Amino acid sequence: MALEIIELCTNCWACQPLCPSQAIYEAKPHFLIDPDKCNECAGDFADSQCSSICPIEGAILNADGLPMNPLGSLTGIPTQKLAA
Amino acid sequence: MQLPVLNNTPSEAASGGGCSAGSCGSTDDQMNHLPEHIREKVFNHPCYSEEAHHYFARMHVAVAPACNIQCNYCNRKYDCANESRPGVVSELHHPVQAVKKVLAVAANIPQMTVLGIAGPGDPLANPERTFETFRMLSEQAPDIKLCVSTNGLSLPEQVEELSKYNIDHVTITINCVDPDVGAQIYPWIFWKNKRIKGREGAVILIEQQQKGLEMLVAKGILVKVNSVMIPGVNDQHLAEVSKIVKAKGAFLHNVMPLISEAEHGTYYGLTGQRGPTPEELQSLQDACEGDMNMMRHCRQCRADAVGLLGEDRGAEFTMDKVEQMEINYPEAMKMRAEVHAAINEELEGKRLAKEAKMQLVSIQGSKPKDDSRAVLMAVATKGNGVINEHFGHASEFLIYEASNAGVRFIGHRKTTPYCEGGDTCGDGESALDVTLRVLAGCEVVLCSKVGYEPWGPLEAAGIQPNGEHAMEAIEDAVLKVYEEMRVAGKLAPKLDEQQKVA
Numbered sequence: 001m002a003l004e005i006i007e008l009c010t011n012c013w014a015c016q017p018l019c020p021s022q023a024i025y026e027a028k029p030h031f032l033i034d035p036d037k038c039n040e041c042a043g044d045f046a047d048s049q050c051s052s053i054c055p056i057e058g059a060i061l062n063a064d065g066l067p068m069n070p071l072g073s074l075t076g077i078p079t080q081k082l083a084a
Numbered sequence: 085m086q087l088p089v090l091n092n093t094p095s096e097a098a099s100g101g102g103c104s105a106g107s108c109g110s111t112d113d114q115m116n117h118l119p120e121h122i123r124e125k126v127f128n129h130p131c132y133s134e135e136a137h138h139y140f141a142r143m144h145v146a147v148a149p150a151c152n153i154q155c156n157y158c159n160r161k162y163d164c165a166n167e168s169r170p171g172v173v174s175e176l177h178h179p180v181q182a183v184k185k186v187l188a189v190a191a192n193i194p195q196m197t198v199l200g201i202a203g204p205g206d207p208l209a210n211p212e213r214t215f216e217t218f219r220m221l222s223e224q225a226p227d228i229k230l231c232v233s234t235n236g237l238s239l240p241e242q243v244e245e246l247s248k249y250n251i252d253h254v255t256i257t258i259n260c261v262d263p264d265v266g267a268q269i270y271p272w273i274f275w276k277n278k279r280i281k282g283r284e285g286a287v288i289l290i291e292q293q294q295k296g297l298e299m300l301v302a303k304g305i306l307v308k309v310n311s312v313m314i315p316g317v318n319d320q321h322l323a324e325v326s327k328i329v330k331a332k333g334a335f336l337h338n339v340m341p342l343i344s345e346a347e348h349g350t351y352y353g354l355t356g357q358r359g360p361t362p363e364e365l366q367s368l369q370d371a372c373e374g375d376m377n378m379m380r381h382c383r384q385c386r387a388d389a390v391g392l393l394g395e396d397r398g399a400e401f402t403m404d405k406v407e408q409m410e411i412n413y414p415e416a417m418k419m420r421a422e423v424h425a426a427i428n429e430e431l432e433g434k435r436l437a438k439e440a441k442m443q444l445v446s447i448q449g450s451k452p453k454d455d456s457r458a459v460l461m462a463v464a465t466k467g468n469g470v471i472n473e474h475f476g477h478a479s480e481f482l483i484y485e486a487s488n489a490g491v492r493f494i495g496h497r498k499t500t501p502y503c504e505g506g507d508t509c510g511d512g513e514s515a516l517d518v519t520l521r522v523l524a525g526c527e528v529v530l531c532s533k534v535g536y537e538p539w540g541p542l543e544a545a546g547i548q549p550n551g552e553h554a555m556e557a558i559e560d561a562v563l564k565v566y567e568e569m570r571v572a573g574k575l576a577p578k579l580d581e582q583q584k585v586a
Binding site: 010011012013014017018045046047049052053055056074075076077078081082 | 150151154156160161176209210213271272274277279351354355
């Protein structure tokens, strides 16, 4: 059970100080989550903190590899406009 | 250089017995209303004083990438070297790098008086990096003013910390006081470990902004309020916002136009939300003016801008260049003090000249008023308050209104320089078409020179080109042209206005 940051990350630092397990670290080309430390905030918070502040749709995946914040869920931009 | 003309360009107009805004030709309306102790603090701050921005420079350091809200005019993929707008930067800095860069800029651009942290996220959502930068700078460069801008969400909890670093200028972006309006601007906020969407988030954000404003004012920290004007969303609402923030003690209100090009990838850009026309912006600024000191010279800088407002010398101070520079800051501080003293002397000279002129006017008595209408004029200038730019080279025009009450600065309008534009830009619009469009509503354009080619189209659009006042003080020239129009009988109220009256 761990979340993953992928290449869509813009290195904005928002998630890093929020992680209750100190699982998030600065790396190149983008921040990473240590899968051994991440427990998806179980026991600490109702919602995983990194994906609750992350502004980039699709940048954080759940254990099944699905986006925590799917396309259009944060900005409200219709997906057909994003594709264009 | 002191110009040999009697200059009535912006000055720290006299307090008390001096002039009131809009009646004396001062362009720095917002300064005239201010109590002495506030003017002392802002006279050399380019973002707060219309006059100062011709002489003093500012810089932003991008140490604050994280944000705790989403705005519909912002795209968080902020890395772009070729755009100039808030929220955009080219390189992010750690505090130690940022301080190095500030010292290098301050030593090389002695006119730099102000260091701001403005993003590219929210500075107060990055408290460690923001305050570490401020702490080091207040120790190493005590001659630099520090300021910060914020969306206000975490402001109340940071006011105490802010007051420790001698930060006496804070800008809060307040786009609404009504959560139903806010729900159309902010899709979500991050609050108490949860992402809160829609109206519920807007309620919290608005509460925090208003609370933060009150707390800053109570601490004696100067607050400027920025608002983004979004037609159809908050344009009808911002006059109320202006009243409220003024009543709570904000000293300046800066209403800025929404920037929403589709290629910026923002919600507004991609969904076709338009920004206001220059006339719409001006009319809202005028509507707020009765209640509030309005700022009209904002250039909506990047979060890593360097230099005078309207210029960006960031490319000279990239981190790899800064690392190569040897800076002796104590030495630089001496040189900076001399440069600042010289500028202050020049400004004081202008202020005295203006006071003398005001007295002359009051001795002579004011001219009898007729029903002459107000006229907008566009001016091409490179700075120092004189008409010294060719029409074809101007990338922006300053807009002045002349009326029986005098001359006042209204704002600036950006364009594509006529001589640099290709045949077309955008939707087949030529550079001249762009300029004709942005100058809509102006009846005269004053410049140091104007070519034969644009002359006809300008006249056809009802804008009289005028190159007869090159190197003259802007407001003297605007007034002269207005008087010429009066003599020529061109100032009768327009037909539609007559009908309105009737």
